[in-house]
Amino acid sequence: MNPKAGGPVEGIRQWSSLLTERGHFTEIATFDDPSDFSNDNVELKINALGPVSGFYGFTQKWAEWLEENIHRFDLVVIHGIWQYHSFGGWRVLKKNRVPYVVYTHGMLDPWFKRTFPLKHFKKWLYWPWADYRVLRDAGAVIFTTEQERRLASKSFWLYQAKEKVLPYGIRDPKRLDNGYRENPKELKESEESSFKLLFLARLHPKKNIEILLEAFSLLLQTMDYLRLTIVGSEYQEGYLKTLTQRAHADLKIPVDRIEWIGFAQGVEKARLFQETNLYVLPSHQENFGITVVEALAYGRPVVISSAVNLAEEIANEGVGGVFDGSLDSLISTLKYWIRFEKSNRETVREKCRALFLKRYELSKGVENWEKAMELLIYEKK
Numbered sequence: 001m002n003p004k005a006g007g008p009v010e011g012i013r014q015w016s017s018l019l020t021e022r023g024h025f026t027e028i029a030t031f032d033d034p035s036d037f038s039n040d041n042v043e044l045k046i047n048a049l050g051p052v053s054g055f056y057g058f059t060q061k062w063a064e065w066l067e068e069n070i071h072r073f074d075l076v077v078i079h080g081i082w083q084y085h086s087f088g089g090w091r092v093l094k095k096n097r098v099p100y101v102v103y104t105h106g107m108l109d110p111w112f113k114r115t116f117p118l119k120h121f122k123k124w125l126y127w128p129w130a131d132y133r134v135l136r137d138a139g140a141v142i143f144t145t146e147q148e149r150r151l152a153s154k155s156f157w158l159y160q161a162k163e164k165v166l167p168y169g170i171r172d173p174k175r176l177d178n179g180y181r182e183n184p185k186e187l188k189e190s191e192e193s194s195f196k197l198l199f200l201a202r203l204h205p206k207k208n209i210e211i212l213l214e215a216f217s218l219l220l221q222t223m224d225y226l227r228l229t230i231v232g233s234e235y236q237e238g239y240l241k242t243l244t245q246r247a248h249a250d251l252k253i254p255v256d257r258i259e260w261i262g263f264a265q266g267v268e269k270a271r272l273f274q275e276t277n278l279y280v281l282p283s284h285q286e287n288f289g290i291t292v293v294e295a296l297a298y299g300r301p302v303v304i305s306s307a308v309n310l311a312e313e314i315a316n317e318g319v320g321g322v323f324d325g326s327l328d329s330l331i332s333t334l335k336y337w338i339r340f341e342k343s344n345r346e347t348v349r350e351k352c353r354a355l356f357l358k359r360y361e362l363s364k365g366v367e368n369w370e371k372a373m374e375l376l377i378y379e380k381k
Contacts, residue, residue, distance in 0.1 A: 001030045001046055004233040004263050006202040007290030008105050012079060014171050016044050018366050027073075029065060031057055031085060057083040066092045074377050076100040078138075081107050081131045082123065090134040099139045099380040101373070106287020108152040108159075111307065115284070120155070127156055135161040139376040144168035144288040147309040166369050168288055169360035173270060173297050195338055197228045198276035198300075200269070201283075201291050204235040208282040208305065209243055215330045216258075217251040223338065226257070231272055233263040273298040277341055282323070282330060283308055296356040299349035301341055303333050313359070319352045 001009055016026045026044065033050040049061040062085060070076075076093055078086050081104055093100045113120045123131075135141050141161035143149040145168075153159045197216070201207050209230065216228050234240050244260060247253045264272060273279070279295035279302045286308040293310075295302050302320035304311060314320045321337045323329040341348055 001028060001032055001048075003265055004202070007288070008079065011168065011170070011288075011290050013044070014362055015366065018171065018362055020044065022366065022370075025072075029062070031059060031062070052084070055083075057085065058088075059084070062088050063092055067096075070096050070098055073098065075373055078102045078134070080105050081134060086134045087130045090137065094137055097380070099376050101140045101142055101376070102135060102138045103142050103144075104135075104148075104152060104287075106148060106285065106309070108155050109148070109285050109287060110151060110154045111285035113155045124156070128158055132156070132158055132160070135159070138162065139380065140164040140372070142166050145309040145313075147312060148287045151309075164372065166372060167359065167365035169293055169356075169362045169365050170290060170297060171362045172357070173273075173294075194225050194227050195223070195278070195342065196276045197226065197334075198231070198272060198279050198295075199229070199281065200231040200264070200272060200279070200294075201281060202235055203230075203232045203239055203243065205239075206284050206286075208284050210246060211327055211330060212280055212282050213243070213247045213251055213253070214327060215334060217247075217253050218331060219334060219338075220253065220257060223335075226338070227259070228257065229259045229261060229272060229276065231261045231264050231269075269294075270298075273300060276300055278303060278334075278337055279320075280334070281305070281308055284325075286310075293356065293360045296352045296360065299353045301337060301348050301352055303330075303337055305330075313355075317351075317355050319348070319355050 001013070003009055003013075012028070016028060019026045028044055028046045030046060030048055031050045031052045032048040034048040035051075047065065049059055049065055052059045066089060070092060076089065076098060078089050078100055079102075080086065081102065086102070089100070139162065141152075141163055143152065143163065143165045146165055149163055149165050152161075152163070199207075199209060199212060203209065212228075216226065219226055230243070240260070247258055248255055261272070273295060276295075277300070279292070279300050281289060281292055281302065281304045283289075283305055284307055286304075289304065289308045289310050292302050292304060292308065292314070296319060302314060304314060304320065304322055305325050306322050307325065308314075311322045315322045321333040323333040
């Protein structure tokens, strides 16, 4: 539940807080190590059951805790697969006949199969007796977009799941005490002299930040008013250094054109979204894209790759551009949206906000989720 882990953790935090507000008893079990875990969200009851051993994340504490506490819950939600929490949870839940649902968070996307064939082979060794059963016996396997659902069955031929697509999203930042400001004066002044691009996500090779740096270096040749801000925590030590070297030593981007910021949340993150003109997420794979929805919530258009599973909605609603993964496509898409946003700023921002409120504001998704889960619990009883 460390916020630096990225979008899924942020989604779980916001989702759980809203469920609590709506009168549900919500509790979280995580494999964080208690010695380095800080529960900074007092609204949530979080049980840190780590530390874990090895990449598989095994800890005997999980099965023991679940056995002792399962009688207190009507439903269990398993987030993610491929580690012990899903298989160990399945064993206890199946024995106690407690309904559960699974969010795969894009972990069945065939991109992983193509990109990491050796890892995919290792997964095949335990898929039939572990995670295949986890999905098969779940009351529902929940996907956040239709595109994610379509891709899920393409990685393993032995696949069986009661699939369900349910809306996802975030809470409206206007209603949170996080520094949201309406049309700040200093932002209008800065927009007259520069155009700011923002990348905000975990710094991971999957996010394809390298192509954004290359595109930015080429755009600067004719658009010297552009500025880029890159925000996020490293997935492993040294990756930030690799990116800064690529940007400034190899691509010769002046140091004053890119601002490198580490992990940001709360007021700082709100400021970054409000000071940007265009949000960019060029990921190789993204099952949803919480940060894309955050940008829309702040009224900012987006440019994303077609591998981000919100791509169809973004393109259809006209709140941003979608590129096909190539450098030429990214450059042409950025050029179009830089010029379009500059000449249609207020209209575009209103459209982004309207789409967020209509489709991705969290309370709407929670209401649909509640109805589906209540039916599942009733059927199980």
